[in-house]
Amino acid sequence: MTDEIKIEAKIEPSKPNTCTLILDRPIYPEGSVLFYNAELAQQSPLAQVIFGLGSVERVRVQGSEVIISTSEAVDWRELAKQIAAKIRDFMTSGQALVPEGFSVPRQPDNVIMVKLQNLFDVKVNPAIASHGGTAELVDVKDGSVYIRMGGGCQGCGMASMTLRQGIEKAIREEVPEIEDVLDVTDHGSGENPYYAKD
Numbered sequence: 001m002t003d004e005i006k007i008e009a010k011i012e013p014s015k016p017n018t019c020t021l022i023l024d025r026p027i028y029p030e031g032s033v034l035f036y037n038a039e040l041a042q043q044s045p046l047a048q049v050i051f052g053l054g055s056v057e058r059v060r061v062q063g064s065e066v067i068i069s070t071s072e073a074v075d076w077r078e079l080a081k082q083i084a085a086k087i088r089d090f091m092t093s094g095q096a097l098v099p100e101g102f103s104v105p106r107q108p109d110n111v112i113m114v115k116l117q118n119l120f121d122v123k124v125n126p127a128i129a130s131h132g133g134t135a136e137l138v139d140v141k142d143g144s145v146y147i148r149m150g151g152g153c154q155g156c157g158m159a160s161m162t163l164r165q166g167i168e169k170a171i172r173e174e175v176p177e178i179e180d181v182l183d184v185t186d187h188g189s190g191e192n193p194y195y196a197k198d
Helices: 045-050 077-094 107-131 159-174
Strands: 007-010 018-025 028-035 056-063 065-070 133-141 144-151 181-182
Touching: 007 077, 018 077, 045 056, 045 065, 045 077, 065 077, 107 133, 107 144, 107 159, 144 159, 159 181
Parallel strands: 144 181
Antiparallel strands: 007 018, 018 065, 028 056, 056 065, 133 144
């Protein structure tokens, strides 16, 4: 008889639309796989079921974690319970959660870098310039994008919201296979947030 599968839900305040379910055992020890739309999710019975539960727009399975992102605010207490129940069902059934050899097609990092630099030049920086802010595309590596914020965005209390709801959203629309958008800014040294009083 299989031991009960324990699953813990973790939500970071800076990413309210993302929930990480952490299992007490590996779910996908082969590495990491990202399903960034419902079409790709058809390749995985588990991802397909998760996409069917509400406003899910991304599912990443890696090691002992399942990371779910939604397009809008949800009640994670309820949704996480539903998803955890589905994960338990699949794991006890012995069904393959991800097909063997499945991988998400990804463009080379240098191609993504060119696309995103254009995005920053044409859309991102003009949009945040009204607050005296800037965003620099630092690097693209293995599905992760590294960003440094400056000007009014450096040290600003709204920087996280600008990054998650503005910049990250624009990046994922341009290159949906991006796995992580990481802020490498030293916000502690910021001196000019846009709401600062004279």
